[in-house]
Structure formats: C-alpha cells, structure tokens
Amino acid sequence: MRRALLLATLLASGPAVAKGGRAAAPPPAPRLVLQITVDQLRGDLLARYLDRMGPDGFRWLVDHGTSYAACHHRHANTETVVGHSTLATGADPAGHGMIGNTWYDRDAGRLRYNFADDDHPLLPVSDAAPKAGSGRSPAALRVPTVADSIALAGQGAAVVYSVSLKDRAAIAMAGHAGTALWFTKGAQAFVTSDFYVDAYPAWLTAWNARGVLASYAGKAWTLTHPRDTYRARVDHPSWEVPPDAAFGRDFPHPFGTADDPDFAERVLTGPAGDALLADFAVAVLDAEPFGKDDVVDYLSVSFSSNDLVGHAFGPSSLESEAELLGLDGAVASLLRAVDARVGLDRTVVVLSADHGAPEAPGEAAAVAHLDAGWLPSDLTALPEVRASVADALGIAQAAVPGLVATYYHPYLYLDVVAVRAAGLEPVDVARAFAAAFAHLHGVATALPLDDVRQGRVDPDTPMLAAIRRNDVPDRSGDVYVLLAPYWQLPHGGVGGQDVGVIHGSPYAYDTWVPLVFAGAGIGHRTVERPVATVDVAPTLAALTGVVAPAGAVGTPLVEVLERRSSR
Numbered sequence: 356m357r358r359a360l361l362l363a364t365l366l367a368s369g370p371a372v373a374k375g376g377r378a379a380a381p382p383p384a385p386r387l388v389l390q391i392t393v394d395q396l397r398g399d400l401l402a403r404y405l406d407r408m409g410p411d412g413f414r415w416l417v418d419h420g421t422s423y424a425a426c427h428h429r430h431a432n433t434e435t436v437v438g439h440s441t442l443a444t445g446a447d448p449a450g451h452g453m454i455g456n457t458w459y460d461r462d463a464g465r466l467r468y469n470f471a472d473d474d475h476p477l478l479p480v481s482d483a484a485p486k487a488g489s490g491r492s493p494a495a496l497r498v499p500t501v502a503d504s505i506a507l508a509g510q511g512a513a514v515v516y517s518v519s520l521k522d523r524a525a526i527a528m529a530g531h532a533g534t535a536l537w538f539t540k541g542a543q544a545f546v547t548s549d550f551y552v553d554a555y556p557a558w559l560t561a562w563n564a565r566g567v568l569a570s571y572a573g574k575a576w577t578l579t580h581p582r583d584t585y586r587a588r589v590d591h592p593s594w595e596v597p598p599d600a601a602f603g604r605d606f607p608h609p610f611g612t613a614d615d616p617d618f619a620e621r622v623l624t625g626p627a628g629d630a631l632l633a634d635f636a637v638a639v640l641d642a643e644p645f646g647k648d649d650v651v652d653y654l655s656v657s658f659s660s661n662d663l664v665g666h667a668f669g670p671s672s673l674e675s676e677a678e679l680l681g682l683d684g685a686v687a688s689l690l691r692a693v694d695a696r697v698g699l700d701r702t703v704v705v706l707s708a709d710h711g712a713p714e715a716p717g718e719a720a721a722v723a724h725l726d727a728g729w730l731p732s733d734l735t736a737l738p739e740v741r742a743s744v745a746d747a748l749g750i751a752q753a754a755v756p757g758l759v760a761t762y763y764h765p766y767l768y769l770d771v772v773a774v775r776a777a778g779l780e781p782v783d784v785a786r787a788f789a790a791a792f793a794h795l796h797g798v799a800t801a802l803p804l805d806d807v808r809q810g811r812v813d814p815d816t817p818m819l820a821a822i823r824r825n826d827v828p829d830r831s832g833d834v835y836v837l838l839a840p841y842w843q844l845p846h847g848g849v850g851g852q853d854v855g856v857i858h859g860s861p862y863a864y865d866t867w868v869p870l871v872f873a874g875a876g877i878g879h880r881t882v883e884r885p886v887a888t889v890d891v892a893p894t895l896a897a898l899t900g901v902v903a904p905a906g907a908v909g910t911p912l913v914e915v916l917e918r919r920s921s922r
C-alpha cells in the first residue's frame with residue numbers, strides 16, 4: 356500500500372514523458388466540479404488530525420492533490436455567507452455584496468437576513484405552510500458564481516446543485532443557475548424555495564420520508580475510539596458550553612427524544628449531521644444525471660456541523676476532534692460515491708472553508724495569558740460611550756440613543772434622519788462614536804466608514820484593506836469596530852455570553868482556511884506561497900474551460916493548472 360502510494364507520487368512528480376518517449380496525453384476533460392466546503396475549518400486543524408484519518412477522505416485529497424498551506428480570506432467579516440459567497444464568486448464582499456450573515460436594511464428600517472426573500476417562499480413539505488419570513492433566493496448576491504459560469508457554458512444542459520445543512524451555504528454556492536437544497540430543523544427535512552423549483556422532485560420527498568434525523572432519537576453522540584487515543588487534552592480546563600444543558604459537557608452527548616425542541620440541533624452538532632448531509636448528497640448524485648455527457652456539471656456540498664461544534668465547544672476541544680474524525684468518514688463516502696458514478700479522474704475536487712475560528716477567550720487567557728474577554732452586544736448602550744459621545748457633540752446624554760439606528764457588530768448604523776433633525780452632521784456623529792468605542796478595553800480600533808471611503812484614514816494597513824474589501828455603502832454601517840484579538844461579543848442568533856467561540860474578525864485565526872485541489876489529473880504538491888480565497892473560483896473556471904465569474908478579482912492558481920496541463 357505504501358509502496359503503491361510512493362510509486363504514484365513519483366510518477367505524478369516525474370517529467371511529462373510517457374513510455375517510449377512521446378509526450379503524455381493530456382488527462383481527460385473534467386465532467387464534474389465537486390466543491391466541498393467545511394464550515395469553520397481553520398487552516399491548521401486538518402493537519403492536526405490527518406494521521407488519524409482513513410485513506411479515502413481528507414487524506415485522499417491531501418495525498419493526491421495540490422494543497423495551499425497559506426490560503427486566507429482577505430475580507431474583514433469572516434462569517435458563513437461572506438466566505439461562501441467569496442469562494443463561489445471569486446469576488447470580495449465589496450463586489451458580491453454579502454457583507455455579513457445579517458445587516459441593517461436602511462430602506463426597511465430593520466435587520467435583514469442575508470438571502471431572505473419574501474417573494475420566494477419555501478415549498479411546503481407537509482400540509483403546514485412554511486413559516487412567514489422563511490422565503491429565500493440569491494437575489495442579494497450581486498455577481499455571478501462559478502456555478503453560473505458552468506451553467507452558461509452548458510447552455511442549459513449542465514447539472515448544477517448545491518446542498519448544505521445551512522440555507523446561506525447552499526444558496527451562495529448554487530448561485531443563480533443552480534438548485535440549492537438545505538435542511539430545516541423545524542420541518543426536519545431538506546427544503547428549497549419556489550425560486551429554484553416549482554415542486555419537490557419525487558426522489559427528494561422520498562429521502563425526507565426516510566426519517567434519517569428521527570432515526571437518532573434516544574441515541575447519543577459517543578466517542579468511536581478509546582478516549583486516551585484522542586489528541587485533545589482531557590485534563591485541560593473546560594471552556595465548552597453545550598447548546599443546551601441536557602446535551603452535556605462530556606461524552607456521551609444524548610440527543611433526547613424526537614419531540615424535544617432541541618433534538619434536531621443536538622443531532623446536527625456532530626458527525627451525525629455530516630453523515631446526514633453526505634447521505635443526502637449521494638441521493639442527489641443518484642437522482643440527477645451528473646457526469647453523463649461532455650458538459651461540465653457542478654455539485655457543492657457544504658458541511659455545517661463542524662461550525663456548530665466549534666461554537667459550542669471550541670476548535671481545540673475533544674468534541675471538535677471527534678467531529679473532524681467523523682466528518683472524514685462522511686467526506687470519504689461522498690468521494691467514493693463520486694468515483695463510482697463519475698470517476699475522480701474526471702472530477703475536479705476542491706476543498707476549502709468559509710472561515711476559521713479563535714480559541715475561546717477563557718482559554719486564550721488561561722493558556723497563553725492573553726488579554727481576552729467579552730464585551731456586550733450593543734456597545735452604544737455603555738454609559739462611558741454615551742458620556743463620551745454627548746461630550747464630543749455638545750448634546751445631552753439622553754439624546755445619544757436617538758442618533759442610533761442599530762448596533763450590529765461590527766457595524767454601528769446611525770439614524771441619519773434623526774442625526775440631521777438634531778442639527779448634526781452624520782460624519783461628525785460617526786467620528787464621535789468611533790472615538791468613544793476606540794477607548795473601550797477590548798476594542799483595537801473603530802473607524803468612521805465615510806472617512807475610510809474618502810481615503811482619509813492612514814496608514815493603509817492590511818487590516819484597513821480587509822475592512823475596505825468588506826465595505827458596501829448601502830449595507831455596511833457608519834462605523835466599523837475592530838475588537839482586540841480574542842475579544843468577542845455575542846451577536847446574531849447566538850444568545851448571551853454562554854457561547855464558547857465566535858468568529859468574524861479579520862485576524863489570522865478567522866481568515867486562515869485549507870485549500871486543496873484534487874482529481875482530474877491534478878498532481879500532488881504542497882504550495883507555501885500565500886494565496887487568497889478569491890483565487891478559487893477563477894481556478895475552477897480555468898480548470899473546466901469556462902469563463903471566470905464576472906465579478907472575480909482573484910487569479911487562477913498556476914500550480915494547479917500547470918500540473919494538470921503537464922500530465
């Protein structure tokens with residue numbers, strides 16, 4: 356086995372000359388792009404556990420493919436929809452428009468969820484109507500994806516699907532042409548909206564009727580190997596905070612009964628969620644004609660469970676290690692299914708992640724003696740901020756809250772109408788808040804975005820560039836707040852400080868992700884030079900001979916293209 360592997364490696368790295376001295380024939384044209392994304396997979400985590408993984412999953416990708424050791428997202432807001440949209444489009448959020456999982460809609464006067472679209476309701480999976488506000492479409496995504504390019508090249512004959520436990524992960528990768536399918540905990544089923552299809556296909560209804568989630572009722576997430584074989588320190592102080600008390604802080608983590616309101620969340624927080632998604636992805640492969648002709652097809656599979664585990668238990672926890680070892684089995688089953696149906700020699704496989712994650716603030720403080728901690732979710736409510744802003748603007752402290760539309764980290768949104776009605780200029784108010792935020796313990800800096808847009812902020816650091824690449828004037832706020840490293844504040848649907856870990860910063864622990872291209876004649880190699888996630892979509896386009904997505908600003912990765920063309 357080792358000999359065969361070594362021989363394959365030698366052949367792969369040898370000169371491009373076949374037996375008899377003639378140039379080797381180019382590898383057959385790819386028929387499928389399989390884009391695998393692992394939610395919250397920081398750049399160091401695969402290597403940490405790779406020697407414990409089987410030969411057919413992550414290790415197959417790393418042992419046979421081209422790996423980039425220094426791939427980073429180059430935008431500031433390292434969240435799920437932002438990272439997925441960047442991987443899909445090759446654009447920065449300033450170009451694709453998806454600046455965060457949630458932003459303040461100034462016209463509507465309320466927060467909006469990224470791909471929410473009341474014009475495209477979910478298709479019901481039972482007699483019960485989908486709940487209000489659950490409609491979804493890619494309308495907010497402002498540029499095409501590589502899946503859109505593949506669909507256009509196929510002139511309607513390309514098969515383009517995207518699946519995930521999360522709606523925003525499935526929708527971003529499907530683009531506008533593909534069919535996005537995602538799991539809802541409420542219906543305990545894979546669903547989609549009427550943007551994508553008029554009615555559920557019979558195979559999807561049949562999959563939902565199998566009751567895969569319900570089959571976990573009464574069971575528990577248990578360790579599959581002896582506890583002392585895991586790398587995570589079991590005597591290490593515990594920072595983990597389970598999704599709910601009954602799930603527990605230690606193995607086994609019981610799922611409870613199917614009628615428990617937290618049942619679905621518990622099953623999806625761990626390898627059972629990965630197995631469920633892989634099973635569904637294989638059902639999609641069986642149902643739709645992937646790789647059956649010379650038209651290139653596209654399938655995105657985005658695994659979400661690693662993110663749920665990371666938020667609750669932290670990226671270095673025993674739970675995170677057990678999750679990644681379990682996910683490896685799900686990836687292996689997916690790769691085997693693709694090999695049997697299309698052939699990995701005719702499939703371009705790419706693996707990356709939407710973002711990384713920090714260690715929990717408590718762990719950063721205890722282990723590395725870092726100054727780390729928590730701030731409240733609304734920085735404008737702090738008395739010292741109100742006093743500072745009132746003093747700077749010469750107004751009463753009681754008048755300060757009226758100037759704010761909302762604080763949704765990392766952005767402060769001003770109520771511009773109220774600001775002007777008070778006889779103030781928005782830029783002056785933004786500067787007053789930025790100065791007040793910057794004085795807080797746990798805040799690295801705060802920038803009035805109008806000053807950033809007008810080029811009035813010096814010097815132009817990489818951090819400032821990341822903030823600018825995330826800036827969309829009608830979606831981003833009036834002030835950007837950069838927390839100090841390992842400082843966090845609760846936001847979004849995550850409630851209170853009782854959460855282990857929150858990502859979303861421009862720091863390396865959040866921006867660093869794996870990037871591996873494999874299959875379809877791509878050679879084995881590790882590349883050390885820094886690359887960016889905006890390079891992924893242009894590389895996929897170049898590998899499959901389709902036009903790069905219109906908003907792409909990245910560069911095709913020569914190491915992948917050269918290896919393929921020289922085989």
Ligand SMILES: [Zn+2]
Binds near residue numbers: 395666
């Ligand atoms: Zn997350």
